[in-house]
Amino acid sequence: MSYMGKFLLAVSAVALAASTANAAEVKVGSVAGVTGPIAELVDPIIAARNLAAQHVNDQGGLLSGDTLKMVLSDSACDPKAGVDAGGKVVNVEQVVAVVGASCSGATNGMVQSVTIPAGVVALSDSATAPSISELKDNDLVFRVAPSDAYQGAALAKLAYDSGVRKLAMTYSNDDYNAGIAGVFEKEFAAMGGTITANQAHEPNKASYRSELSTLSNGGPEGIAIFAYYGSSGIAIIRNSLENGLFDRFFAADGMFDTSVIEQIGADNLRDRISITQSASDYADSSYQAFEKIFSATGKDPKAPYAAHGYDASFLIALAIEKAGSADRSKIAAALRDVASAPGEVVRPGEWKKAKELIAAGKDINYEGASGNVDFDGNGDVGGIYSVNVVGDDGKWALSLIK
């Protein structure tokens, strides 16, 4: 056991030395799937989280000028790693609150076995599983990412309103796409539409011809695809068009990428495809404020959940400021307070203004880059969605679903 002992000693010593070094530092956990299946999606989200912290620090800092430090920890999109990462930031780093985790499964494990028992607020910027709403969380689990329930319903309404009544559907068998597909199926049927066939598919197959020819039986007018564009979505559209099986496509945000147009061709897709996307209201001044500052860092402000990542960090900072101290137990109530009306509106980048208002004892209402971030009883936000079609210029044309 001597090796074990040495390791533990070394670990504790390093952690201790580093944590006592800087007293005027307020730590917030930043748990994300840095490695693992969604690694490339996570990069802009982390950049956005850190940008929010940078704004706080550049514009007067937290409380009495303390520095906000985001402590990164890797949840690898795996519940085991999520629990481990959560334990590290909550126990070793003694963070005030946690932003994250990225994937729904990792978030589910982390909040249930670490943050809720420890009484720490967790605010996820990209976990969308409906089951997270149902947890007995003592009001400690929040999300700025809308639950899938909303996007499935939005896409079903879009399809139905476009006059389509009979649809086939297929989904990539992962937690994200299966969740949206399940809601879509229920909602479309509830409106009076018919799902002629519904089949899961495994991603990364060379061809989906056999699945598609089965799905085309029963006279569907189109197909709803729930998949990531790279691993199966593009192949499904290509196979459908090549074989004349489907020429009307509805899809959720996993399919939204310029490479879809590049690989299939704008003319082949025009008037044929509609993709919903969890979006920000791009005309909204909060989003525009975020777009301006985030573009300046060289990252894409429209990257999935980047705006949500910014809002999550900024909201936690506001909640700490509002609570008046870096006390874990006060964050949840303060978070609800700063996120919703009544109060003077604060937008991304406006830390100085928010700090002054709070100091003057005034109520504030943060209107985020991803939406109004008004939490409901479950700590969820309602989603804003856009629909993307191929425009005359051969690029995605986006309009907001009202």
Next chain:
Amino acid sequence: MDQFYGIFLYIISLLTMGGIYAILALGLNIQWGFTGLFNAGIAGFFAIGAYVSAILTTAPSLRHLGGYELPYVVSFAAAMVVSGIIAWAVGKVCLKLRADYLAIATIGIAEIFRLILKNETWATNGPRGVSMIPKPFETLPEPWNHLCFLGLILAVIVVIYLLLETARNSPWGRVMTAIRENEKSAMAAGKDIEKFRMEAFVAGCMLMALAGAFIAHYLKFIGPNATDPLTSTFLVWVMLVVGGSANNRGAILGAFLMWTIWSASEILTSRLPDELAIRTAYIRIFLIGLALQIFLQRFPKGIFPEVRPKPERRQSVSDGVTDNATSR
């Protein structure tokens, strides 16, 4: 003060996860260490145990099979029994295969189980997983809830260790070694090799399922991402090989040691600037490989090499027997 308490809690969580991995490594040790069965499908039996115990203990849910709310003792036992039966069926088909072919077959079978669990949505909620799994002792105040859960796992490890040590020192253990070292001569000595290999395979898979049951309750959530082969199969192999194959203490040490490296290395990397911290997350995976290299260079047979039970001495048996036996 909070700082010390936090580190104390973190060490508990390190030991808990390390302990769960130790049970996995002990299971693999029966198969590979004692008997020489190359099981590369640990994740499959781990997943079976996790889902069985999760489904049997959760409250009713519309998302998955459940609502039985059975006590933990029953669900742990059921996880082991179900896994044992499946392992028996798999063994009937696969155990005739020689080492490397057995490895390929078990990888395939584990993936089949994982895909079944992922696709049978009515039972397992598919890729969304089973949530709100109860956890033993969770109603106790902190830190007693964490400590008691850890205590339970450590107690289970001690029991398993004592059982395995008894088995290893018994005639049964010596037959296993004989099969591992030279199948033909064991057969010539009149041993029913197939039966013994099956016993080792089933016993090992039952322990893997027990570890799976513990992880489901520890995480309070189980989904397909929690049973991926990287952290559920290959990491266990690394633990056993580093700790010392065919040595139960080695298996336990390897599990705690490698999990500590895997987990605690991030406390250091997260102190780097953000850009670097994202990259170094991958370096942790590299670190595991590096640790494997270093330990194998310094300890070619693992940190605790195999110690063969002393033969019952008669005057005519020379000391040379034990020396020969340790070289593989």
